[in-house]
Amino acid sequence: MRSASPWSARVVGLLATILFLPWEAYAQCSTDVGTYLSSISRLYEGLDYERALEQIASAKRLTRGIEDDVVLTLYEGIVLADMGKSDKATAAFKAALYLKPDAKLPVQVAPKVVELFEKVREQVNPKPAPPLAKKEPEPVRPAPSEPVAPRPPEIVGAHKQKPFDMNQGAMSLRISAQDAQDSALRFSWEANTGTLETPASSATTSEVRWKVRGCVPEGLTPTVKATVTNSQGLSVSTNFTVYATPCIIQEAGDQHSLRVQPDGTVWAWGNNTYGQLGDGTTAHGAARVQVRNLRGVTTVSAGGSHSLAVTNDGTVWAWGNNGFKQLGIGSTTNHSMPVRVRNLSNVVAVSAGGGHSLAVTDDGTVWAWGSNRSGQLGDGTTIHRSMPVQVNGLSGVVAVSAGVHHSLAISNDGTVWAWGNNDSGQLGDGTTTNRSTPVQVSGLSGVVTISAGHLHSLARLHDGTVWAWGKNGTGQLGDGTTDTRLSPVQVSGLSEVATISAGGGHSLAVRNDGTVWAWGSNSQGQLGDGTTINRSSPVHLTVLNKVSTLAAGMHHSVALQKDGMAWAWGSNKSGQRGDGTNIDLFTPVPVIR
Template identity: 40%
Template sequence: MCGVMSAYADDNIAVAVGDSHTLFLKHDGTVWSTGYNGNGQLGDGSLWKRSSPVKVTGLNNVVSIAASGQHSLFLKSDGTVWVSGLNNNGQLGIGTLENKNIAVQVPNLSSVVELAASGDSSAFLKSDGTVWITGKICGQFGMNRCGTPLILLNPTQITNAPVGVTSISLATTYGHYLKNDGTVWAAGEGSNGQLGDGSGVFSANPVQVKNVSNIIKISGGFFLQKDGSVWATGNNTYGQLGDGTTVSRNEPIKITTISDVKEISARSAHSLFLKNDGTVWAAGFNGYGQLGDGTTVNKSVPVAVIGAKNALTLASMSYQSFYVRGDGVVYGMGYNAFGKLGIGYESSYEVTPTAALKGASIDTCNDTYLHLLPCGPVVNAILQKTYLGGYPTTREHIAITYKVFNKSLRQIPPATLYRSTYLNEVNALVATCQANTPCPVLAQPGEYYIIGEYLNPYGSASYRMKSVTSGSDWFNQATLLFVSHYDTPSNLLWTH
């Protein structure tokens, strides 16, 4: 085999955003995740947070994703739904309140064509047009107006849903239906005008949204018309409706400040618009830079996201925004606690779009020590810094020379190193070597190892080697690099 392809190849087609984690769907049907993982929402079998994407374990043939709160939903091409993460209110729909850190199938649910998630609830649209919901029910689609929440442990059909539903949009206290005739219907809490029927009150039964027709996409209280115009209703405290005011609306108004739109994404207090020319625009709350215009100033008129072009799709959550570029690269902006932007480090926020990380290539063909690795570009995962026993107090870079069997491959400039805050040490082998001398070859025939080296001021080096599977699949395995610093233990981690 001459060369391998990175699992980080830029082939993303969709993004889904939870409160503190993010999912990336790739062309090959795999899903990758980043951010907080305390309840297993990343689906990688661990509870470790990540600041660069890791592969969701055991999933393939995924065609759609959704996320909210601290749980994740995955729709496979066969119409089955798989879930991971927090399940304290039955939002996974698996009949229990047990969290899952590896995706499991939702039982007795099939023929699903669309997913939706909000707070601690999940909803599913089936191919027959029926709508089902599970989790904490507090007014969504008109069920159980908030007071004492109704907890559903299994998907339950919404029996009064309209006929002919082709798409759904779910919020924490209400929901919208798009019908095959281009009309939109809503049920649930309407005190902020979010139902769009002009009443401003709760409705247990679906009511038709006023003023809109020929709608092709819905997101929260935003409606995209076939002609590229956008209509919006509901809360406008931060200017998220994009109409140049902060006046909330009980029924949709046309957003005259933007046109020629082909995709919308609206969650909480800001909104995103993708135009047919591939540019991305944003309006509303911008306290964490989620509008991507380089500021933290709220905007009541859509502003262009800096550098965004050739975009294909959008995703957003309360304080984050994402778009997928035509070449499959994902860009994120906004709140970056827990590393949920997937850019390799944690930060308060990012006010301009930053690309989610991918692997860096090194050439193995001319290295005599690489007799166990295939010739060609070896694509590694993302370097992350962490500390034993706690979180880092600084964000300084560390200069590292990477070697395989002590043969130098590439000096990585300090400015290219990325930071993280969690240790993940799995099945490592240890070798201690003197500087500039060959490290013992511990690999057995058919096994592959990647070795990391830190040369401390006293001239010695410590290595931590992670065994991975042989053959063409070796580069898909997580590789750990342990570094013993001369005065303070620290760790470096390859992950993907």
């Protein structure tokens, strides 16, 4: 059977959403959340409650306003109720009804769920007492006044401003409230990550700007809680789900791999010829070793034979091969333990290439150092640099990716910029001309994720589709051909994609449902489908599910599940899989938790 095209899949998904949702609920949701709702509806109808909850959590990162928050929270309550978790379901229903007192359930449910929902509605919005029967007036008699029980304030509006872009962790939040006693209201805000600027509050409203510097830990859903308190000390709260880029905590280089642990330490395994494992030696590691003298790490990147890390103070640390000055320390001396990159601070993201390095600072500028033979540093020259130089003409950048000899960046308007080697069209500007300053990738907008491979490039759009360009000799562009493309083409048969990674000659993707898909070169089993057959269209790795992130190395692949279990497959000659062996494997095997 021919695979459905991304467009037809999207149409089917939206039709499913329309069928399962009341029209008014569907019409008021944003397009992004509507796409997720089709998947949530299918999973709910199929009784796959755990995956439905995962999809709801993912969709909450993309909400645009109160209607999105309400319908997703209602779905959460419905699923929890069907799972028998009535307390959690009650809390979800309350949260939705506080935001929208007249909210309706978005799908047909069992009578017991309807009963629970209406019971919660009565608690949140008690019905007025019925009018008394009319009777003859009685003589007015003085009666002792009875005190009216004080009531908490009521949140009557909650608004989440659409972010300027989905990569930046910054958003304005606003609530409005009223009080039955007309007492003075006090507003307070708190966040589980990031920082809050000073709120601007009036008698009945409060607005605050939330932001996060860099990425947030993988698996953490950033939330902001708003609380309104009246003069009687009674309060009511509501939660906003906000968005920030997840930290890269698992990375695959040419022949080595890195992993950030929850305690902020970094562990490495694989080839260590140049000290790229950071353990103070040059001994290869089939089993993982801890990178020395490094704490508080938020994100890492593994290059050809060097490694980079960003710590929570915004500094960058590098180790491994320095033959092309890619460690950024003013020399060409290799280092088997981390050294601090010079003249660089307030960094939020890094990427290690074949022999060069990239960094984004919190002001949106890009800095580069190391090999510059093809102009991959973007400073208008081909001179190698031993310390960071600013990439020309770029501002408002939110993410970068370094290939072997080329570089990519996403601007906050969703456009992609490229520079460096272009022999195979990997810059995507319709030519094969090398560029020493950034040029715009043609025909792409709304991009949220990029990945630069050896001679090809990938981009994930806001609508969940994946686009590719550059060399395609082994099918790494995933368009069903092996034709080189000088401008982006859509990867066939993929939709609702959450994460992408481009390797030496292969490509990987994780969909929103946690499934893994692979295409391209498979000479050493790096696609993980049990064969060594190259694939020009994505194939599904059925052994993996609930995957949160992955990375493609030169000839191997690694993935991390949501429960913390790591998997690897493909080439293992240097122990880069981290399973304690040096044997190539053609299907994923568990590595570490």
